[in-house]
Amino acid sequence: MNYEEAREYIRTLYEEKRIILGLERVTALMSLVGNPQNDYPCAIVTGTNGKGSTATYLSAILKSAGLKVGTNLSPHVQDITERFLVNLEQIDNQHFADLTSVFKDVIVEKWPKGVERPTFHELMTAMAFYLFADEKVDYAIMEVGMGGRYDACNIIDNNLSIFTPIHYDHCRYLGDSLQAIAQEKAHIMKAGGVAVSAPQSPQVRKVISDVARKFSVHLQFLDIKRFTRLEGELLEPVKFRYKFSDSIQDDLCLSMNGQYQIYNASLAILAAEKIAELDIIKGFAKKLDSKVVSKGLNLVISHHLPGRLEIVGTNPAVIIDGSHNVHGIRNFMNELKAYKLNGKIILVMGFKNGKNYYDVLPLLNHSFDKIIFTNFEKQGGVQPEELKCEFEKINSDFKPVVETVDDPVTALDKAYDDIDDSSKDIIAITGSLYLAGEIKNRYADKFNVDTIDGKINRT
DSSP: OOHHHHHHHHHHHOOTTOOOOOSHHHHHHHHHTTOGGGSSOEEEEESSSSHHHHHHHHHHHHHHTTOOEEEEOSSOSSOGGGGEEETTEEOOHHHHHHHHHHHHHHHHHHOOTTSOOOOHHHHHHHHHHHHHHHTTOSEEEEEOSSOSTTSGGGGSOOSEEEEOOOOSOOHHHHOSSHHHHHHHHHTTOOTTOEEEEOOOOHHHHHHHHHHHHHTTOEEEEOOGGGEEEEOOOTTSOOEEEEEOSSSOEEEEEOSSOOTTHHHHHHHHHHHHHHHHHTTSSTTHHHHOSHHHHHHHHHHOOTTTSTTSSEEEETTTEEEEOOOOSHHHHHHHHHHHHHHOOSSOEEEEEOOBTTOOGGGTGGGSTTTOSEEEEEOOTTTTBOOHHHHHHHHHHHOTTOOSEEEEESSHHHHHHHHHHTOSOTTTOEEEEESOHHHHHHHHHHHGGGOOOOEETTEEOOO
8 A cells, every 4th residue: 555545545434524522433443453552651632722732842852852752643734644753753655554554454354343433533543553652652642633531542541641721612522611621621631640731711720620639640730930931033933931940940942933832832841840750751850951851842843833823935924823713813813913013914714614713703803904714625614705704794893804715725816916015914824724734735836935044034
């Protein structure tokens, strides 16, 4: 089986938008390949926003300390191999094809009759478990696809649970209150384990704390007093000071854009500290120090986390971000507002079907000079006319010009046509990682990026 054959097999039988919660199918699938997920220690990362970034930062810190680390991310942006990292490197196409072949064979030959076949996410999770055992990783970090309790990765006896900020998302599956959503996510914790969490709202904090007590889990919330943002250029990689102990603090620099990445990186540092403090990985405590952390954080670039406040064009600046819920869009807009230099901002936006765009659209009024609602092929998006109609209904005094364009590449072409001053105006693309991926794949050779000594020139 080659890569194209593997992709065709998965496209034919495993529709990405098919979601069925439960652990029965992935449990059966892993048993057919010998349960390799039990061969190495794991962490699970859940939350609403920042899961992929936090997982990647922690992986980088562990790699910097000399460990071999497996990282499973969800979803992918441009290529399916983004989901499978060993020491921050994506597996190659043939490796992916070989993995797919292993699971195709067992499903065709051994899958129990009367049992529904695995979902796409379950298959991807199973392949990651198998890969990491085959690669003999020292540690694996698994990002949930949606919730926690019934997510495919939750079949493991993870010794570390990580919670990024929890907000409203996937309400159709997880519940329509923060407490219900937090309950689903909190159940990644296992009896006697360890957990770290980003700062949470009072109701979410209570739910996580209650579940932690129930399972005798050692839980620690990230103290925002441990890190301090340092001044720097707007939309440049961010700098911050982290307090490792009462006597040790250090200035750290990320290679990513976005002030919110400070929270993700700090949560990853806290997780690494817990791994060391509680001797979760033998010998790791002797290796972890501020230099290892600094080196690790600098390994993470937009190649590892595409579509996170990613600058893909300059003159005019073109920024892609996969934010799709209220919390993420607010962060994205705060960055844009800080960067605006007396120019206009043109927004290209599309949402995946099933996303609660009703709560996002009210945030857009008076922040953009023009909005172009669009669609995308992968997974299928909300119709642009539906978005426009709802936006105009919610924002009766709306300021921006609003247009609809079905094709995202055509929408981006129209945005370029509306640029008045390429040194000041901005094109912003957001609403979905699937939209980000389609535009990056189809428009990549058209983006204009000026560089000086390999660095983006934003002047």
